[in-house]
Amino acid sequence: MDSAHHLESTEGRHARPSRRRRGVWSGWLFLIPGLIFQIVAVFIPLLFTLVLPFTDWNGISAPNFVGLSNFSEAFGDAVVRQALGNNVEWSIFWLTIPLLLAFILASLLIKVRHGQTAYQAIYFSTSIITVTVTGEIWLWIYDPFSGINSYLQQWGLGFLQVPGLATPSLALLSVLFTAMWRGFGGNVIWLLAAMTQMDKSMEEAARLDGAGWLRVLWHIHLPQLRPTVVILSMLTILSSFQAFDMVFVMTQGGPAHATETLSTYIYHLSITNYRAGYAAAISMLQFAIAVLLIVGYVLLRKTKGWEV
Amino acid sequence: MLRKVNWRHLPLAVVALYALAPMALLAINSFKTETDITYNPMGLPTQWTLQNYADAWTQGDLAQGYINTLLIAVATVLLECLVAGLAAYALSHLNPPGSNLVTGYLFLSLSLPVAFVPLFFIDVKLGLINNYFGVIIPYVGGGFAFNVFLLRAFMLGISKELVESARVDGAGNLAIFARIIAPLSQPAFIIVAIFTTLGTWNEILLANAVLQDNRYRTLAVSYLDFQTQHSTSWSLMAADGVMTTLPMVLLFLLMTKRFISGLQEGGLKF
Numbered sequence: 146m147d148s149a150h151h152l153e154s155t156e157g158r159h160a161r162p163s164r165r166r167r168g169v170w171s172g173w174l175f176l177i178p179g180l181i182f183q184i185v186a187v188f189i190p191l192l193f194t195l196v197l198p199f200t201d202w203n204g205i206s207a208p209n210f211v212g213l214s215n216f217s218e219a220f221g222d223a224v225v226r227q228a229l230g231n232n233v234e235w236s237i238f239w240l241t242i243p244l245l246l247a248f249i250l251a252s253l254l255i256k257v258r259h260g261q262t263a264y265q266a267i268y269f270s271t272s273i274i275t276v277t278v279t280g281e282i283w284l285w286i287y288d289p290f291s292g293i294n295s296y297l298q299q300w301g302l303g304f305l306q307v308p309g310l311a312t313p314s315l316a317l318l319s320v321l322f323t324a325m326w327r328g329f330g331g332n333v334i335w336l337l338a339a340m341t342q343m344d345k346s347m348e349e350a351a352r353l354d355g356a357g358w359l360r361v362l363w364h365i366h367l368p369q370l371r372p373t374v375v376i377l378s379m380l381t382i383l384s385s386f387q388a389f390d391m392v393f394v395m396t397q398g399g400p401a402h403a404t405e406t407l408s409t410y411i412y413h414l415s416i417t418n419y420r421a422g423y424a425a426a427i428s429m430l431q432f433a434i435a436v437l438l439i440v441g442y443v444l445l446r447k448t449k450g451w452e453v
Numbered sequence: 454m455l456r457k458v459n460w461r462h463l464p465l466a467v468v469a470l471y472a473l474a475p476m477a478l479l480a481i482n483s484f485k486t487e488t489d490i491t492y493n494p495m496g497l498p499t500q501w502t503l504q505n506y507a508d509a510w511t512q513g514d515l516a517q518g519y520i521n522t523l524l525i526a527v528a529t530v531l532l533e534c535l536v537a538g539l540a541a542y543a544l545s546h547l548n549p550p551g552s553n554l555v556t557g558y559l560f561l562s563l564s565l566p567v568a569f570v571p572l573f574f575i576d577v578k579l580g581l582i583n584n585y586f587g588v589i590i591p592y593v594g595g596g597f598a599f600n601v602f603l604l605r606a607f608m609l610g611i612s613k614e615l616v617e618s619a620r621v622d623g624a625g626n627l628a629i630f631a632r633i634i635a636p637l638s639q640p641a642f643i644i645v646a647i648f649t650t651l652g653t654w655n656e657i658l659l660a661n662a663v664l665q666d667n668r669y670r671t672l673a674v675s676y677l678d679f680q681t682q683h684s685t686s687w688s689l690m691a692a693d694g695v696m697t698t699l700p701m702v703l704l705f706l707l708m709t710k711r712f713i714s715g716l717q718e719g720g721l722k723f
Contacts, residue, residue, distance in 0.1 A: 171626060172549030179536030179597050180555070186572065186594025187562055193571030204574045250468060253461040260462075266709045267469045269716070273705045274476065275655045277676040278694040282475045285482075285687060291494040326475065331716060338717040379564075387566050389658055394677070408569070408658075415570045416662050424570045431566045439564050 194432055197425035204421040215426035225427060228405040231317055235406065236385030238318075240378060243325045247332035254333070255340045265337065269330035276327065280394030283323040284310070313403035316396055320404055324391040332377065339373035340366075379442055386434050407431055483691035490688050505692035513679045513693045518672040521664070525585055525671060526653045529592045530646050537597055538642065541604035542630050546616055559598040567595065573662050587663040592653050600645045603718075607641035608634060644715035647708055654701055672697045 198215050202208035219225050250268070254261055271279070286292040287309045309319035347365050356364070367374075389408035392398060398405035398413070407427060414424040482490055483505055485498040493499065509515065543549060544556055572591055581587030611634060619629050635642070654673065661674045670678065676697050683689050705712060 170549050172543040172547030172552060175539040175543035175547065175626070175630070176549070176552065176555055179540040179601065182532070182536055182590060182594035183559070183562070183597040184594070185575075186591040187565070187568070187598075190568035190571035190575065191565065193575075194568045197571060202574075204577060246468075250465065253465055257459055257461050257465065260465075262710065262713060264465050264469060265713050266705075267472050269712065270702075270705060271472050271476070273651065273701045274698050275673045275676065275694075275701070276657060277673050277680070278479070278698050279475075281676070281680060281690055281694055282479050285494075286475065286478070291490070291687060295494060326472070330472070334713060334716045383564055383566075393657070411570060412658070412662070415573060421570055421574055428566070428568065428570055432568075435564060435566050439561075 191432075194425055194428055197422050198429050200422045202422040202425075203419040204415070205419070208422065211422070215423045218423065219426050219430070224402050224405060224410055225407075225430075227402050228407045228410045229430070231404060231406050232386045232388060234317060235321065235388045236382045238321045239325075239381045239385055243329045244332060244377070244381070246325075247329055247336055250333045251336035251340055254337050261337075265330070265334050267330075268333050271327050272330055274327065276390040277394050279323065279327050280391060283319075283326070284395060287319055310396060311400060313400050316400060316403045320391050320395050323395065324388075327391070335373060335377060336370070339370050343369045375442075375445070379438060382438060383435055386431050479691050479694050482688055483695045485688050485691075487686065487688055494687075505688045506696070509679075509689050509693040509696065512683070512689070513675060514667065515672070515675075515693070515696055517668060518670060518675045518697075521585070521669055522654060522671040522673070525589055525592075525660075526650050528585065528589050529653045530649045532589065532593045533596055533600055533649050534642050534645055536593065537600040537604055537645065538635060538638070539630065540597070541601045541608050541638075542626075542634050544601065545605045545608040546611075546613070546629075546634070547626065559601060563598050563602075567658075569658060569662075572659065576663050582663055583666045583669050584663075585669065588653075588656070588659050591659055592649075592656070596649060596652065600649070603645060604638060604641050606718075607638050611637050640711075643708075643711055644718070647704065647711060648715060650704065651701060 197208070199210060199212060200208035201211045201215075250264075254264055257264070274282075288294065289311075309315045343366065347369075348361055351361050351365055387408050388406045389412065392404050392406050392409050393412070396404045398409040407430065411424045411428050414420045414427070478495060481497060482494075484501045484503070485493070486500060486502050486504075489499050540555075544552055576582055576584075576587040576591075579587075581590075615633060616629055619633055624632070654671075656671075657673050657677070660671050661677065664670055664674065667675070667678070676693060679693050680690065
């Protein structure tokens, strides 16, 4: 019976082959316009990223092939090392303080009956503020003469004054706290969405068996939230290695490269110094990190069988 | 009779204050005079003034900034909704041969970093420096993959029978898209539109590099210029900042629910 049905349907298809065929392939007409934009904006630049590092291109005259010299220069470049270290610090920061804060806030929100949406809206509203304006607000709050520091002075707490952005060792952290103010809300919303989907009966059963909140959190909540936490962490690391906006706005990478990230360095190299080849060699580092992360993530999914 | 208030509101409200206070500070300081702000940087204005707004409007050439930003945002949103919508329809209902390769390719490209250096020099080569399309094309192309997945997820929920019955009635693919798929997917399109607007409004990496001439600067990047010119004038900066962000704040207030549900779905489906 199955084969008879199959026969019939193929016969039907043969009846009007040309029209049917055109109908099947015509779907591509809907894909092509968007793919053209995507290829111009993503794929072609990506190919360039793979080729440019081996050239001395300045963006204007014809490029010369220079072998691996850009890479050897990058390995010896102290600024690259500083910037990479800052990107690592950036991702460690985002994986700890804001994520933990978001987790706590989401755990509190899930137990609140009224105002869930209002709180979420308020927490996310900071992300609406243009990054250049956000930078300005916080430059001001950190400012020794107009911000928090001036109040500490007035209240006789001058010894607590911290010239955050001017001190190389604190500058990056100052930028990070601004970035956190702007970006923590999204994490709260995502974690809360995941928590809302959790199976409540498991928690109730465990509580009846006398499990404390820590055990419930560890054995029941966290395993259910794992897909979200893993994805969130991966996206956080990916974006941390591309951190640009807030640094560019607040410090331009200074003082003395203390807040330089790979992206701000690449930006200055290519726009100000017209060293496209060398800048591309450094951006290949970002590319490699992204690929490593994605491969690691896929492997994790395969070996652990995580349903993400 | 006393209703017991959930203790959780206390920490939640404290964090809400942490989120709102810096914004309130910006708004309040935009109404202060220059001397007021020096002696009283964080309190309420002793005398309210609108002069900062008038000055910032002319000195920052905000009229041109609004025009540029709006043009870029509207063009990006319309193009993105069109091309991502068509593609999502193809990848959810038409499924032409080989389209699963496209799906796979788009998924992979989602997490790759922006290749800024070549993107900038492609614009240079194509003569798109100081041209709106120098940023519009990368914005549309860069957001394409993510938005296709968002729209596709929604369109997969539209019943095949509905589409087939329209086909039987003689409707072509384009007609089906325009009369059935697009109207039914409106909520997803609105989410794409608001997040694309927000993204283009606030983008500075490419806009700052590509739109170099003052006549083409968007609000977000012309704020940087304003900052270097008036670094000491906090009240002027505050007024300019309010005007730069106000349209997005209004959009957010009008569509809070959509923003939040859009984020929730984006987070869950990624």
